[in-house]
Each structure stands twice: as C-alpha cells, then as structure tokens.
Amino acid sequence: MAENESYLDRLVDEDALTAYLEREFGDARGVTVHYHDEGHSNETLFIEWGEQELVMRRPPAGETAETAHDVLREYRVIDALADTNVPVPTPVVACDDTSVIGGEFYLMERLEGDVVRDREPARFATPEQRRLVGETLIDTLAEIHSLDYESLGLENLGRPEGYTERQVERWGKQFEWAYETTESEREVPHIDELGTWLEANVPEDYEHTLVHGDYKLDNVMLAPGTPPEINAVLDWEMGTLGDPSADIGWMLCYWDRDPLIEDLMPTFIDREGYPTKEELIDRYEERSGLEFTNRRFYVALGLYMLIAVCEMFYARYLSGNSNDDLYPKMGAVVPEISRRAKEIIDGERDI
Structure with missing residues (x-):
C-alpha cells in the first residue's frame, strides 16, 4: 500500500x-x-x-x-x-x-432496515417476536429452495449434479490457498482428517434447487417495525444450483446457543422465544416439502466451510489487504472451529 x-x-x-x-x-x-x-x-x-x-x-x-x-x-x-x-x-x-x-x-x-448480528433490536426483544424472527428466517430459505430456477432463467447458474462433492473439494482448496500465507503463524488441527471424513460421507442423493450459499441471520435485512419481516436477502455471491441441505447446515452453524465467533455470530439465540434448531428444521421440512437428513455431515460441512472462510480472513489480514478488526482474531478462532468440527464427526457433540 x-x-x-x-x-x-x-x-x-x-x-x-x-x-x-x-x-x-x-x-x-x-x-x-x-x-x-x-x-x-x-x-x-x-x-x-x-x-x-x-x-x-x-x-x-x-x-x-x-x-x-x-x-x-x-x-x-x-x-x-x-x-x-x-x-x-x-x-x-x-x-x-x-x-x-x-x-x-x-x-x-439502498433499503432501510436492520441487519442483525451482535445486537437484538429492542422491538424484537419478546419471546413472541423472537420466535417470529426465526420463523421468517427459515420460511424465506424454504421459499428460495422452492423456486423454479429454470423459469427464472437461472438454469446455467451452476451444475447441481456433484455439487456437494465439489463443495468439499472447493473449500479444501480455499483453505489451502489461505494456509500458504498463514501456516507459519500456527497450525490448524484435524483439518486433513475433516476433509477425508467429508469426502467419505457425501450423501449419494440430494435435491437440486437454487441455493444461497451463505444464508444466515445477518445476511438478511429485517424491515422496520413489527412483526419481523425480511425485506431483502443479501450477499448472493455464492448463489448457485445445488444441494439445499448445504444451506441449512451452514445456517445452523450460526444459529447456535454456544457461538464460536462472538464477533461474527449472534450471541442472543439462547434467549427465551428463539426457535431451537430442531424447531427450525421441522418448520423448514413442512414449508418446503423437503427433508433434511444426514445432519451430522451437513453441519460438519458448514464448519469446514467456515474454517476456510475464516482462514482466508486471516490471510487477508497478514497480507495487509483488509482493515477489518475481526480478521486478526482468526489466528486463534480457526483452530477452535476445527476442534468443534472434529467433535461432531466423532459423535462427541450434539448437533
């Protein structure tokens, strides 16, 4: 610079x-x-x-x-x-x-509204409004997965066949790209074992839908007022055609009562009213008509993706290509994500 x-x-x-x-x-x-x-x-x-x-x-x-x-x-x-x-x-x-x-x-x-990450808006700070925040979040994801992407002219947006296999390969490569810059700073435990386990456990069959690729609470904008209403789904940079369960696994990594990254994940999901992961999954299946199976795989895949994303953040910080205060923290955070992912694939942690 x-x-x-x-x-x-x-x-x-x-x-x-x-x-x-x-x-x-x-x-x-x-x-x-x-x-x-x-x-x-x-x-x-x-x-x-x-x-x-x-x-x-x-x-x-x-x-x-x-x-x-x-x-x-x-x-x-x-x-x-x-x-x-x-x-x-x-x-x-x-x-x-x-x-x-x-x-x-x-x-x-530009739209007016709230992107909610680290603070719960006061107008939603009741059990009823919290429940509705979770329900509108999952209902909108079900709507995305229910779209006829061919009628929208998006049939060439991606290749849904082999999507999940490619996700494992892609995020492994993204991590390796970043690790060339970061490996001299510290190690990331279990990363090879995670990749091997995911490759061996990719579901044989899955639905083909439009997927967002980064769907979570802070990638939607909540309109002013109550009840909560989403007025924009944001950050479609990884939108493609693929496996809708990958979107759910990723979202569940962020909808956690024990958040791994307090600067990146909501810290208030444990408050009274917010739906549990099980409640969100049940509502999704009801609204979309799709089943969310192989839960351990998809949550582990979400954490594997998160490892790669955060390692790229850390590499950008070390290379001087960001002024984001979050990025230097990834030096300590990424190994912790990898340890949690290892607990999940070993069956030692509830999902």
Missing part, C-alpha cells in the same frame, strides 16, 4: 466512479462514498448520487481466492429474483470493466 493511501482509496476512485455514472445515467451531480465496515467478505459501500442512495458491492482489495468474491453472480441472481416472493434489493447496474475502480462491481438501491 502506498504511503498515505487508505483502504477506501484502494476500493474506489470517486472521480472514476463519477465519470462512469455520468456515462451510464447522465449528470451525476456529484458522488459521495461511505465505507460500510460491517461486512466481512465482499466490500459494501454506500453511494450518494444526487438525491439517489445506492449500495455498491465489489471484491476486497488485493489477491483473493478464485471465485470467492463473485459480485457479478450476485447481481445476476438478484436481478432474476426481483419479481419473485424472495425479497431482494432492486438492482441498478453491473460493471465488469475493472479499469473503472480496480474491480468488478454492481450497484443496487
């Missing part, structure tokens, strides 16, 4: 963005950019363009693992879902010309 160059400077050149918006939409009347530091993967920036409020999504600055930050995939999915019962932000424009701001990006309209 050049002397006196901020991380925001590396993410967007305001003059270049202004010129791009003027070419696309006419006089931009000035552009103001605000960095949103609550996300931990693709970067989110708030753009004020005249009287219009937009949100930009772009990959983080610096080297990233292949396919891990596909913002144009996000745009394609939310554009296809705009007229469905799955709530998404209104897409505005996508740009694949990396010469504009140094990376691909897209813009969408």
